[in-house]
Amino acid sequence: MKRWIFFAALLIAAPFVFRSGLALSLLSQIGYIAIICLSYNLLFGQGGMLSFGHAVYVGTGAFAAAHVVNLASAAGWWLPLPLVPLVGGVAGGLVAFVLGFVTTRKAGTAFAMITLGIGELVGAMSNMLPGLFGGEGGISINRVYGGGWLGFNFGPQEQVYGLIAVYCFVCTALLYAFTGTPLGRLLNAVRDNPERVEFIGYSAQRVRWHAFTIAGFFAGIGGALATINFEIVTSGEAFSALRSGGYLLFTFLGGASLFAGPLIGAVLLVLATMLMSEWTQAWLLYLGLGFCLLVMYAPGGVAGLWMSNWPILRAGRLLRGYASLLLSGAALAIGVIGLVEIVYRWRLQLDYAPSVLLVVGLIALALMGGAAWTLAWRHFHPRWLEAQAALAGGAR
């Protein structure tokens, strides 16, 4: 309960703390991407379904929202904007229900390949149906239509953020509640051992299929909120494999094994794609490096890192070990990042000539940082394992 109050307070306080227009735009994106990443993790973390085609259901919701808003404003239907995401959700859920019947017949690698194929198929098809998907220009909407709702016309970004925040909170709560239902637990069982599920009276395929449909519903809500946020949706972007890959990547980075992990993933996704891409041209390189490091050293993602280290830190243990890792890691990172930036600038800017001293200094810093980090890690890791075991034993 305390956590939910904290979460709600965070959603309410965020726009008051970060007041710039950019911040509000970023927060809005984080809000609906959080729903999408959570819905993705329903498949990935909870159901063991590695989907490469989640953008299909997000995109379906996005286009359904665009069409319904345009229809409603043209025909003067009574359809307040706050209900539009539900339309997107139903559309996403329906498409997931139909396509999921095929996709979820298989698990594991076959499932992943089928989702990849369907993702490409839908992407290609959307280009061939300009009537439905608006061609290259996409479909624009005007979210300020009808007479408004309870005094909100959803023109200003603040109001859109409010709508997104409410949906984000409710969807998070619903998805959390789902984990505690029979289907939610069966989904975990199917992830762990689909074969055995068949011998306790359940069809693993149906469990996957139902979960897939529910994930599609929430993905559709996220997509519809994106349309409301940007007032435009284009098929080239909405259905791109890059989008699907992004949801996978950042859900993993945030932490797929914990319910809240994808929320962290959503924050990272928006910060990386919106801010890092402004700061540096090498952002994709950093993203790739970060992903590789986490896969190798912290498969639980950021949330997993937090869960395994916070108890040790709170107990005040290994503080010097953490500090030395942090310092040497920072030196290594500064060295590497400095060199990468110089190389990028050198390749892209003709009149740029880096000073030899700086390059040599950065190389030295990176090497020393790397060596220091390795030494610190060798000292730290066995003690870290001990501390882990001790804390686990104490808890028991």
Add this chain to the structure above:
Amino acid sequence: MNNTALELRALRKNFGKTEIIRGVDLAVREGERVALIGPNGAGKSTLFNLISGRIAPSSGEVLLNGRSTAGATSYEINRLGLARSFQISNLFPALSVFENLRVSLLWSLGHGYSCWKRMSRLRDANEQAEALLESLGLAARRDVRAAQLSYAEQRALEIGITIAGGAKVILLDEPTAGMSRSETAHFVELIRHVTKGKTLLTVEHDMGVVFGLADRIAVLVYGEIIAFDTPEAVRADARVQEAYLGAVPC
């Protein structure tokens, strides 16, 4: 006269040209404990896979309480009241011991694929899972992940998952495999306790267990039942002795 709970009629299975099960007829009475024995490669596991619907027979049929299970999937057969365990523990490793048992009895309590009920509020499921935990001797390990259990505990949980759904016909595939002598003795008691009043068909290599537990013994050799009788009669059977002592003339 008891009713027949499980009946195999002229059951055959070939993989390509190799006949693994070569016409098995077997009728297990309700409430009876039958041990299925036979040398390695006799087809015991294949027979279990045929009965539980994991693979389909090439010909013949399996009847559960007089109903043919032809064409039924594993989960449909399970719903008809037949549950099986596995020779190699087949658990839900990342779920807690309690959760392993609780998901295993959801179907029998009619909770289906529900995504609107809350597990914590399902009194029937929670109470039954707790009771099962108790009778398996796993109460102290309630919240441990199944993957972290000791081998013997995993074997106990394997049985627990099998019987959780309240199936009337239980198939156990080498339940005591890999256990020490003292563990085995304890385990046989456990099996006897939790399968009370049920029909039991078990594959077993430990002859102590077989003769201690079974009402009747079926001997499977090269895909055929060569004997099916009381322990005393089977022990005295010349063909069984041949099969086990390897005195088959070539």
